[in-house]
Structures are given as structure tokens and as C-alpha cells.
Amino acid sequence: MVDLIIDDKDVTVEEGATILEAARSAGIDIPTLCYHERLSPIGSCRMCVVEIEGFPHPMTACTTPVTEGIKVTTNSERLVRMRKETLKLILVNHPLDCPVCDKGGECTLQDLVHDFEIDSGGYQIEKVDWEPVYSTPLIRYWPDRCIMCLRCVTACREIKGLGAIDIGGSGFGARIAVVDKDKCESCGECINVCPTGALTENLSRLKGRPWMVERVMTTCTYCGCGCQLEINVLDGKIIGITTKDDVGINKGSLCVKGRFGYEFIESEERLTRPLIKKDGKFHEASWNEALNLVAENFSTIKASHGADAIAGLSSARCTNEENYLMQKFMRAVIGTNNIDHCARL
Amino acid sequence: MAGLATAFGSGAMTNPINDVFKSEAILVTGSNTTENHPIFANYIKEAILRKGAKLIVIDPRKIDLVDYASIWLRPKPGTDVAWINGLMHIIIKEGLHAKEYIEERTEGFEELKACVEKYTPEYVSDLTGISISDLMNAAIAFGKAEPASIMYAMGITQHITGTDNVKSLANLAMLCGNIGVEGGGVNPLRGQNNVQGACDLGALPNVLTGYQQVADDEVRKRFEKSWEVEHLPEAPGLTVTEMFNVAEEGKVKAMYIMGENPMLSDPDLNHIEKCINSLEFLVVQDIFLTETAKYADVVFPGVSFAEKEGTFTNSERKVQRVRKAIELEGEAREDYWIISELSKRMGFQMDYDGPGEIMEEICKVTPSYRGITYERIEKEGIPWPCPDESHPGTPVLHVGQFARGKGQFSAIDYKEPAELPDEEYPFLLSTGRVLEHFHTGTMTREGRGLNMLYPELLAEINPEDASSLGIGNGDVVHVASRRGDIEVKTTISERPDKGVIFVPFHFKESPVNVLTINAIDPIAKIPEYKVCAVRVEKVG
Numbered sequence: 071m072v073d074l075i076i077d078d079k080d081v082t083v084e085e086g087a088t089i090l091e092a093a094r095s096a097g098i099d100i101p102t103l104c105y106h107e108r109l110s111p112i113g114s115c116r117m118c119v120v121e122i123e124g125f126p127h128p129m130t131a132c133t134t135p136v137t138e139g140i141k142v143t144t145n146s147e148r149l150v151r152m153r154k155e156t157l158k159l160i161l162v163n164h165p166l167d168c169p170v171c172d173k174g175g176e177c178t179l180q181d182l183v184h185d186f187e188i189d190s191g192g193y194q195i196e197k198v199d200w201e202p203v204y205s206t207p208l209i210r211y212w213p214d215r216c217i218m219c220l221r222c223v224t225a226c227r228e229i230k231g232l233g234a235i236d237i238g239g240s241g242f243g244a245r246i247a248v249v250d251k252d253k254c255e256s257c258g259e260c261i262n263v264c265p266t267g268a269l270t271e272n273l274s275r276l277k278g279r280p281w282m283v284e285r286v287m288t289t290c291t292y293c294g295c296g297c298q299l300e301i302n303v304l305d306g307k308i309i310g311i312t313t314k315d316d317v318g319i320n321k322g323s324l325c326v327k328g329r330f331g332y333e334f335i336e337s338e339e340r341l342t343r344p345l346i347k348k349d350g351k352f353h354e355a356s357w358n359e360a361l362n363l364v365a366e367n368f369s370t371i372k373a374s375h376g377a378d379a380i381a382g383l384s385s386a387r388c389t390n391e392e393n394y395l396m397q398k399f400m401r402a403v404i405g406t407n408n409i410d411h412c413a414r415l
Numbered sequence: 416m417a418g419l420a421t422a423f424g425s426g427a428m429t430n431p432i433n434d435v436f437k438s439e440a441i442l443v444t445g446s447n448t449t450e451n452h453p454i455f456a457n458y459i460k461e462a463i464l465r466k467g468a469k470l471i472v473i474d475p476r477k478i479d480l481v482d483y484a485s486i487w488l489r490p491k492p493g494t495d496v497a498w499i500n501g502l503m504h505i506i507i508k509e510g511l512h513a514k515e516y517i518e519e520r521t522e523g524f525e526e527l528k529a530c531v532e533k534y535t536p537e538y539v540s541d542l543t544g545i546s547i548s549d550l551m552n553a554a555i556a557f558g559k560a561e562p563a564s565i566m567y568a569m570g571i572t573q574h575i576t577g578t579d580n581v582k583s584l585a586n587l588a589m590l591c592g593n594i595g596v597e598g599g600g601v602n603p604l605r606g607q608n609n610v611q612g613a614c615d616l617g618a619l620p621n622v623l624t625g626y627q628q629v630a631d632d633e634v635r636k637r638f639e640k641s642w643e644v645e646h647l648p649e650a651p652g653l654t655v656t657e658m659f660n661v662a663e664e665g666k667v668k669a670m671y672i673m674g675e676n677p678m679l680s681d682p683d684l685n686h687i688e689k690c691i692n693s694l695e696f697l698v699v700q701d702i703f704l705t706e707t708a709k710y711a712d713v714v715f716p717g718v719s720f721a722e723k724e725g726t727f728t729n730s731e732r733k734v735q736r737v738r739k740a741i742e743l744e745g746e747a748r749e750d751y752w753i754i755s756e757l758s759k760r761m762g763f764q765m766d767y768d769g770p771g772e773i774m775e776e777i778c779k780v781t782p783s784y785r786g787i788t789y790e791r792i793e794k795e796g797i798p799w800p801c802p803d804e805s806h807p808g809t810p811v812l813h814v815g816q817f818a819r820g821k822g823q824f825s826a827i828d829y830k831e832p833a834e835l836p837d838e839e840y841p842f843l844l845s846t847g848r849v850l851e852h853f854h855t856g857t858m859t860r861e862g863r864g865l866n867m868l869y870p871e872l873l874a875e876i877n878p879e880d881a882s883s884l885g886i887g888n889g890d891v892v893h894v895a896s897r898r899g900d901i902e903v904k905t906t907i908s909e910r911p912d913k914g915v916i917f918v919p920f921h922f923k924e925s926p927v928n929v930l931t932i933n934a935i936d937p938i939a940k941i942p943e944y945k946v947c948a949v950r951v952e953k954v955g
Binding site for chain 1: 431432433451452453454455457461463464465483572604605606607608609610611612614615617618619620623624629638642644646647648650653654655656658661662666667668670673674677680695696698701702703704708711712714715716717719721722723725726727729730731733735737738739740741742745746748749750751753754755756757758761765767773774776777794795796850851852853857858859861862864865867868940941942
């Protein structure tokens, strides 16, 4: 264990911890932008600079490991000035197009600019007309909004283990680019970690501000991983899927199906009325008609051929409660153990 | 699941997925994890890239995980028992087996040892096509790792020897003392959101909830009392594969199918169609008019996961909440409502004030779910067994003792698949899924998103085969088996081995299950989707 002092507070952490981790464990907040708990420290944004007694220059808290006995200051006039300058330099490239940006209202950059009371950029350079160099049919990249924090690149490499994207170009011309087109799975991990609106979901035709949208936490309907996701609902319509970094086995990650495979829910092909087949053709029917017809037929077949002449298939797509009821129906009501589902398929 | 139940006394993932961070070695076999369990695959990759675990992939396909593997063995499809016995032979010869653990916690080791004696590296290499040195490397890497975990999926179970394959993996894990320890385990990755739950809740012909045997008088008596019925049937019922066969013979007259699409997912579809046509009465309950629903006499419109409350149990046995996000469309209704209404009309009262009340009943009749309430899983799911409301749940099974007492080794010999390539049908067909689509495609083939990425079916074929057949990328081929034929576009890929064609089963336009064989594992009744013989010819 290592003892140190942060803002006059005694802190003890495990060896190898960073100053940022030590501060957070002691409930001391240091502003960050590129830092993400699931990723190795990137150290690109310089927002988390702190002063260490005896060292002339501030250091980034996210990349600096603790050492025994150091005294750290996380907030001073000098640090605030530096952080403000950092934000102003970021805003040289980043447009203040918050009113039309999907991320407005839950953007880390927007929050920091607001917290540090920056009302104008102060610096200007010649405007660059960017060509998007990384986009998939489902993910849109906004190069002008990108602050090159490299969270997306790091997440693609470390969380997905893919490394499909990296920095392309250099200097002011550097932007996120695809290095291996075949590797990108459109999983949207990059969208999930982006602290600004530089990467957005490109599928939903409807958009809504976070405070207008209801987010319902539920379990994904696809494979057995059981990822936790939020269905975003605006005026009764699904406008997208989001995640929370601290919820579920997926910790914010999803695959392409989980993040983008939601359109079927509101498909026009969905069945909305019971159907009864007469002379080879389906006709819409009332619930009463359909249920009575089924009850009658099951009862007749059971009476004349026995309960085992009826078989039921339950579903791995349905809930536990529904599966329970289906097998109860087959066993207690029909009177047969002819009940199975697609586990074998 | 029958395989694991025999060996350990419980058939489910023994360990949670984040345990791979504690594994020294991870053996992945018969699971294309990155495409079928992408988030689990993230964990495996992180374990390798950031925690230093060693990955051993044993799979006939050159799946994406091979890029992350220290060792990749490419056995001939359907030779799993042979290579597993081969690994055990080497591990025992090298003295890498966990002698104390075997002594204290297992039974049947001597029989196993005698059985694998003849599976020398030379013999196994002959059967599987794996080189002797690769076998040695894999066996030693697995045997030395403390602990090593095993992940498998349908590539292991969808064979006529599926149960044997699973028992063999259980043998291998016990041999190295890897069961009941963090970072170890034998982990079947469940392919659908709630396969685990459907099994747990008794949607199986031989067990009631929590794997309580229908043949057990005591069990039935308890359920008769709880459900207030005079008599529950005692003879185990028919499995899905058997139901259709029996329907063809006229012994099953009516079927009630909820949320399943056998007319695309089951083997030998021409045969399934015959069986379905011989039913007197078919009821299908689904959210779309599926290929199966088209054959129905009555179709009930159900609702999707986004329109209902309830729980799913994930592959790690964790029971998690499902919550209603949007209102029901038209007159579609929750499945629980439909079943209750039908039940009432047949003279059996089912009155539930929503799924919460059903869950309360589940807890009462199911020991392993007893302590799981909606309130407790509001924020985070709980893995069963959870015997009471103060119990935190059980992430790792068989710690200290196996569910059945002692772990059971099974001495198992290699058997050939039901249908191997021959002169007339020289190719081996294997089926499966792709990342962008799910099962029979009823969900993923709707809408624009996923279909922009994977718009049409592509059969994977090896470059050498493509060149000898004169096929270019995107050419259409005619694939025929003894049971039927389809036409399908190809993609030339290193993934399948020479002589193997891989066809996903999501596409109704080219239903690959027209070709597959209705040969099933005698115990688990799982069809052999991973091996059958076909002929492949260029069209035009």
C-alpha cells in the first residue's frame, strides 16, 4: 500500500494505482475528458492535470502512478487556468453546434465548458471542411466535432480486441480513420465511449433530447449473454438503444444486434389481430372467437385421442413466467408432458 | 445438458463469464463466440490481451478467435470425442492430471484411464487430422494451466454424439481439477436469450421447474397440491424432434407452438412440412406470420420483449428483469394473458395479476429459484441456485462438492457422424449463424439496420474447393443432399476447411435445413446440424 496526501487529505491506495484513482477513492473529483474507467489511461486531453509538491510542472492524474508520501493539489488557480486553456484549444476545432447535436444534454465536453464558464473560444483557425473518413451504415462520424481524445480507438482495441480504427493523418488534419474495414462490426462501442457528439447512431429517424426520452432498462432479446440495455422511447416510439457503463455483464458494451437490431419491434409486419384459417385463407378474428375455437379443438382431440395426442412447444424467446405458464398449461390443463422448446436447435 | 447433468448433477454454465479473468488457459471449442456471444467474446479477448490468459481454440472453422489463440487445432468435424480422449491420454501420460482432486471428488477414473489408453497421439491424429505435435502442445498447455476453463456451444452438442462430447469435456475438466474453482469450469454458452430460463422453468418433457423429475412421485404430488389438480402425467413426454416424427404417424394430432419457428429451424424441412401437414390442428402464437405460422389453423398475436414485463435467465444462470418499454400494438397480447385465457376456457382457472404474481408462484414450487424476487433483482440479477431470500445466489457451481455428490467420469469411445461425405455427396455441410442475424431471422431480417450490413445469405467455401469447382466470389451454387436442395450465393473464405461448406440458417429464401439430416443424439435428442453430406455444383 502507498500513502499520499491529496488536497490535505491522507489517502492510502494499492501500489500501481494512479493519482486519479487515488483521488476518486477518497471522493475527490478531478475533471476528466479522455479518461474512461474500462480503458487504459490515454492521457490525451490534459484536463486532469494536478500539482505535485516539488515538481515544477503539473502532471496528468490519469497516467501518473502514486508514490509514497507525495502531496497532490487537484484544484488551484493555476490548474483552473490551465484547464480553461485546454478547453478553449479544444473548442478551436469543435463547433458549438450543440442545438443540433444528438449528444446535447449529455455531453461531457458541453458539461465541462459550462462548468468552467467558457463563453467564447478565444482562438480561431481557418475552418477545415472535413470529409468523414470513418462511418458505417449505422454509425456516423462527425470529424469537426471530434476532439481526438482516442477513447473510441482505445475501446475498439481494448474492449472489442479489434483495432478497426486509429488516427489517420497528422497535425490539424488528424482524424479517426478506419484502418481495417473488414474488422469493424458496427458494434457501436465507439459511440458508447465518445464523450462528445462525434460518433452518433445513424439508424433511427427520430431523435430526442435526453430529458424528453424515457429510458427503460431491460434485458436484450438476442443471445444468452443477457446484456442490459435501455430502450429509448419518445412519444411511445423506440428511437434507439443506450447502455449504462455500470449495469450488467456488458458494462455499456453491446453487439451490433443489441444496439441496432430494434427495428423489428415496430415493424408493420407484426401480427395485431388473431387469425383463423378458413378454406386455406387467414381471416382476422376476435380474441373470443379464436380462443374458443382453440379450446374446443383441444378439448375434442383430448377426449377422443387422449392428452398425449397434443404437444406444445414453448420458447427460449419468451420470459420465464411465460415458459412456466406454458408448461403448466400443457401438464395441468391438457394433461401431457409433451412440452419442449428449441434448446436442442 | 444431459451430459453435464450426468457428470456433475447439474447442466448449466458452472462459472460466470468474468471468471475468465482468473483463467490461465481458456479452451474454446464448437463456439464461434465473437459472432454468437459477442459480449462473452469481449471478456475472452480481454482475458488474453490484458490479463495474459492463453487461448486454445479447437474448431474445424477458422473462426475470428483463432487470431487471438496461442494454439489452434482444426479437427475433422464430428471427431470431438477422439481429440478430447487424445488430450486426456497425453495429460495422464505426462502426469499432469489432478491426482488428489480425482481421488477426493470424483469416481470412475480407472475406467476413464483404461478407455483413453488406446487414444495415443498417433491414433487420434489419424482420426482427427490434427498433427501429433499440435495435440501434445494443446494437452500440455491445458494440463499445466491452473485453472483452465472450457467454453463450448452448439458445435459440440449438435452431433449424434452430442451428449458424449459434453461428457468428454466434463471428463477433461475434472481430470485437471477445474470444476468448482474460480476461473475454471465447463461452460455451455446458451444461444438464445432465455434458453436457460425455458429449461429451468420446466419447458422440457422430462422435468418440471428446477429440473424436478416428472417421473418422481413426490415431485408430482407437490405440484398436484400446489396447482390444485388431481393427477399430473408421470411418463416423460416427447422432445421437439420426436413430436414431429410422431405427428407423421398420426399419434400427435394437435400442436400449440409459442414463439418457435420449426419450419426454418428444424432439420430436414421437407420432412417437417410433411409432419406439420399431417396434424389435425395447429395453433401458433408469435409476433410475425412466420413460416410455421403459415401452416396454422389459428394464429395468436403475441408481443415482443419490449412490450412485456418478466424475467430472462442468461447463460450464466443469472435471472434478470425484462421491462415494458412501449404499449401493445393493436390487439396483440402478452403470452401469459393468452395462455391464461385459453386455460380458463378449458375449465382451469389461471388468474394472475401480471407476471410478478407468476414469479411468486415459481419461487414457491422451485427450490433453486426460491429466493429470487423482482424486488431483489431490480438493480442486478441473481444466479441460481438461490434457496432463500437472504441467499446471494451462486456464481460458481460445485464448489467443495458436486451437485450429485462425486463428479462422474464417463469412459466414452469415439463414434463416427451419421452421414459422412462419399463419392456421390463429397462435401461436408455445417450450419450456424452470422453476427448480424439471429436464428430464423424473424427479428433481424426486419428493418434496415442489420440488413444493410448482411443483406443476403452467403455460403462459405474454401478457396481450393472454389477453384476446383470453378466458382468465383458471389457465384451461385446448387447444394443438394439426400433430402433436398437449395441454391445459394457463395463467399470464398479461409474459414471452412477444404471439403466443407458452411451455410447460415437465417434465410427463408434458401432454407439450409432442407438439406440437414434428422439424425439425433440418442439421449439429448439434438439433431446433427454440424455434419451431413452434400453435393455442390456451380449454377449456370
